[in-house]
Amino acid sequence: MLDVDYHHGNGTQTIFYERADVFTVSIHGNPATEYPFFLGHADELGAGAGEGFNLNLPLPRGTGFGTWQATLTAALQAVQRFGATALVVPMGLDTFEGDPISGFTLKSADYFSVGESLASAGLPTVFTFEGGYAVDAVGTNAVNLLEGFQRGAA
Ligand SMILES: [Zn+2]
Known part of the structure; x- marks a missing residue:
């Protein structure tokens, strides 16, 4: 599970927190200042059998695409280390x-690269539609990401 929504995937994390068979990673705004505030910190690593199978990668408000994409690369490396056989992306x-x-600064064209990076994992992938509140741009951004994915998977 690779959650790229601006907000921490707190529900997903909670569901899988004590499981070792699903690796959850989330890239999101630092919960010290961003919703949901109470979860999403870097020291939440899973518990019990699930210890080490949760990874939070919080970034400060204002983060741009360079840092964000480097973080996505790190997330994908962690997915690979886990040995995932499928990927779910809360998009x-x-x-x-x-x-x-929200407070990151990705541009519409950046979503092509996001899609291509996700495709580079080479895994069967399911996208679930999540946040996106810039209503005029959300359709373009979704299509760009999926087009990038398709391009990267080809
Ligand atoms: Zn969100």
């Missing part, structure tokens, strides 16, 4: 620079 597009409630 949040509220990382967009024009998003009214």
